[in-house]
Amino acid sequence: MRTDQQPIRLTLIAPNGRMGKAIAAAATEDGGFALSPDQGDIIVDFSVPEALAGSLDRATRAGVPILIGTTGLDDFATRRIAEASRTVAVLRASNTSLGVALLEDLVERAARVLGREWDIEVLEMHHRMKRDAPSGTALSLGESAARGRGVPLRREDARSGRQLKREEGAIGFAALRGGTVVGDHDVIFAGPEERLILSHRAEDRMIFARGALAAVRFLLGRAPGLYGMRDVVATR
Known part of the structure; x- marks a missing residue:
């Protein structure tokens, strides 16, 4: 359970990947976030298509939103994302800039x-x-x-x-x-x-990381549904 004064806990899938490291650095720079490998308020997946099913299952079981930045997904993955969005808030973005x-x-x-x-x-x-x-x-x-x-x-x-x-x-x-x-x-x-x-x-991967954190803030407390970065921009 978190309060508004507590940092937003992020569970990063593939934390040692390019985007995982960039998001971790941006979160540290921001100060409003904390990394939690198991009990995050939001799951953030910038990994590979093969990992998506596990990430979606993890999000729906825990009842927490998920940000999906993985690209190269097929139609079956798209259907799985749509199915998960009926249970939790899902933001899918090919680019979080x-x-x-x-x-x-x-x-x-x-x-x-x-x-x-x-x-x-x-x-x-x-x-x-x-x-x-x-x-x-x-x-x-x-x-x-x-x-x-x-x-x-x-x-x-x-x-x-x-x-x-x-x-x-x-x-x-x-x-x-x-x-x-x-x-x-x-x-x-x-x-x-x-x-x-x-x-x-x-010019720098950090633009995607900072945009991902903006998406995380948008997702926090959001009703189940499928969202995109245009929804994030619309609230700014």
Whole structure:
């Protein structure tokens, strides 16, 4: 049992991973959080898809919210997340940067205003160790663009070959990998004689960690349901 004067206890899944270490450092810097391996007020999972089922079971058994930052999840994982959200508050985010959450809003608005006559391409680059492509953030940005158009997302990935013709209405995705790039995302709107490019550059992994802590504060005491970073931004 906690009071408002006590720090928010975080149970980190994969605490020795890149994001686990960054969140622990951000929590220490903030001072309003404490790490608890077994009895956290909120579970935070930035690990691998294979660990998700155990994390969701742990959250529902304990009756505590869970923040899921794992990417590369399949449709079965999505269904499990939806099922868990009927019992506890679940916030799923492919990217916990507040800047990216705002970018998603801008992309949706741009797609709505510019209409289907403009082609949309999503370009992302990450470090050489990233396992999934396109990135979860890139896919979320594509979903935002499709939502702005009022249609389901139709992807056109990694074009290669000759005499290729761009599929009308599709959103293209390109993924680059190399070095230690934290995360670059560009959404390109290509229209007649002009282009609009909306971009985000992550310069340090700590931006994701601080955004994750903002998401944790949002989740604390929240009713069961499925939430996203746009819900977090809307409360700020």
